[in-house]
Amino acid sequence: MDWGMKNRMSRIIKPETGKTVMLALDHGYFLGPTHRLEEPRKTIEPLLPYADTIMLTRGVLRSSVDPGSATNVVLRVSGGASIIGPDLTDEGLTTSFEEAIRLNVAGVGISVFIGSEHERQTLLNLSELVNQGERYGIPVLGITAVGKELEKRDARYLSLCCRICAELGTHIVKTYYCDEFEKVTTTCPAPIVIAGGPKLETEMDVLEMTHSAIQQGAIGVDMGRNIWQNDHPVAIIRAIRSIVHEGNNAKHAHDLFLSVKDEETAKTANA
Ligand code: 5RP
Numbered sequence: 001m002d003w004g005m006k007n008r009m010s011r012i013i014k015p016e017t018g019k020t021v022m023l024a025l026d027h028g029y030f031l032g033p034t035h036r037l038e039e040p041r042k043t044i045e046p047l048l049p050y051a052d053t054i055m056l057t058r059g060v061l062r063s064s065v066d067p068g069s070a071t072n073v074v075l076r077v078s079g080g081a082s083i084i085g086p087d088l089t090d091e092g093l094t095t096s097f098e099e100a101i102r103l104n105v106a107g108v109g110i111s112v113f114i115g116s117e118h119e120r121q122t123l124l125n126l127s128e129l130v131n132q133g134e135r136y137g138i139p140v141l142g143i144t145a146v147g148k149e150l151e152k153r154d155a156r157y158l159s160l161c162c163r164i165c166a167e168l169g170t171h172i173v174k175t176y177y178c179d180e181f182e183k184v185t186t187t188c189p190a191p192i193v194i195a196g197g198p199k200l201e202t203e204m205d206v207l208e209m210t211h212s213a214i215q216q217g218a219i220g221v222d223m224g225r226n227i228w229q230n231d232h233p234v235a236i237i238r239a240i241r242s243i244v245h246e247g248n249n250a251k252h253a254h255d256l257f258l259s260v261k262d263e264e265t266a267k268t269a270n271a
Contacts, residue, residue: 004137009171011072011106012053012139013191013219017245021237022193023051024224025060026076026109029094031083036229040064043228050237055109055141055222058095074141074222075100078110078125088147089113093125097132108138109174111145114161115152123168130169141222142170143195150197155180159187166190174222177213185217192218196226203236203257207250210243220244235260 001009013020025044027034037043041064044054053072054065061073077095081088091111100108110129112122126142133140142165146152153176165173166189175184177194185192194213200206206226213221221240230236239257242248248256 002137005134005139005171008106008137009139012074012172014052014245018219019214019244020052020193020220020222021050021241021244022053022055022074022220022222023047023227023237024195024222025054025056025228027224028060029057029076029079030081030088034225037224043233046234047228047237050234050241052220053106058099058103061103072106073103074107074109075103075105076110077108077129078122087117089116089118089122089145091118091122091125093129097136097138100138101136105138107141107172108133109141109143111143112161112165113145113147114164115157116147123164126165126170127168130171133171134169139171140169141172141174141193142166142168142190144173144175146176153178153197155183159184162188162190162192172219177209177218181213181218182216193220193222194218196221196223199225199229203230203239204250204254206230206236207239207243207253207257210240211248211250211253214243232257232261232264235264 040060048071053074055074057076078091079094080092081090110126112126129140144161155178158175162173162175162184170190173190173192227233227237235257238260239253242256243253
């Protein structure tokens with residue numbers, strides 16, 4: 001691996017722990033103004049100090065993130081479909097490598113829709129991105145997307161998807177957590193991060209999922225809604241960080257969540 005690729009990988013996966021907390025903020029690229037991400041700057045700013053990378057589109061990066069911030073960026077470079085259009089899986093490449101370099105990103109991210117009508121197209125898009133990524137020293141995050149078919153998320157399907165992404169040269173794979181998750185991580189030769197999926201009922205559910213994923217071989221999270229749709233986003237991201245980087249269990253992380261939440265509530269009351 002060349003110096004540039006290694007350097008960018010270490011901007012995403014922290015060398016001190018070998019793990020990462022990525023904050024996913026790219027939902028608007030097919031969902032429009034998602035709940036609690038309506039005004040991206042307001043959502044993003046308080047969370048920046050606690051994210052190793054932010055994952056988003058160039059439009060939201062330019063409009064809503066201060067270029068002076070030290071944040072590492074993984075740029076979403078696929079799109080072309082919307083939640084109200086005919087087919088969410090019909091994605092192409094939306095952003096050039098020249099643009100990714102201009103934005104000084106640490107990596108680029110693309111969805112693949114395996115088993116869908118657009119499987120071939122999205123896998124060839126991923127392969128082309130890896131070719132370019134290898135040329136310029138920019139890691140590629142391959143995302144095993146399921147569109148509206150959330151029920152697809154089981155170990156059999158996700159291990160197939162992750163393995164295919166790794167075989168095509170993906171540097172980091174993003175997938176969903178599922179029962180028997182170890183089957184997914186042990187059969188994928190590339191590092192895996194988990195998405196959070198739709199908002200879970202309780203904070204404990206989020207923390208237990210994160211802890212189980214790490215225990216079963218994930219190197220971190222690339223999580224969105226379960227962080228910024230929480231009423232206390234800073235408290236939950238700090239609790240998640242404590243699991244990923246400090247090896248906390250879900251109970252200790254939940255205690256941290258409660259204490260940060262109380263601190264914040266007191267600050268607001270005194271303001
Ligand atoms: C959409 C994505 C999202 O970034 C991803 O789903 C992560 O966000 P969440 O934790 O809200 O699921 O890649 O394809």
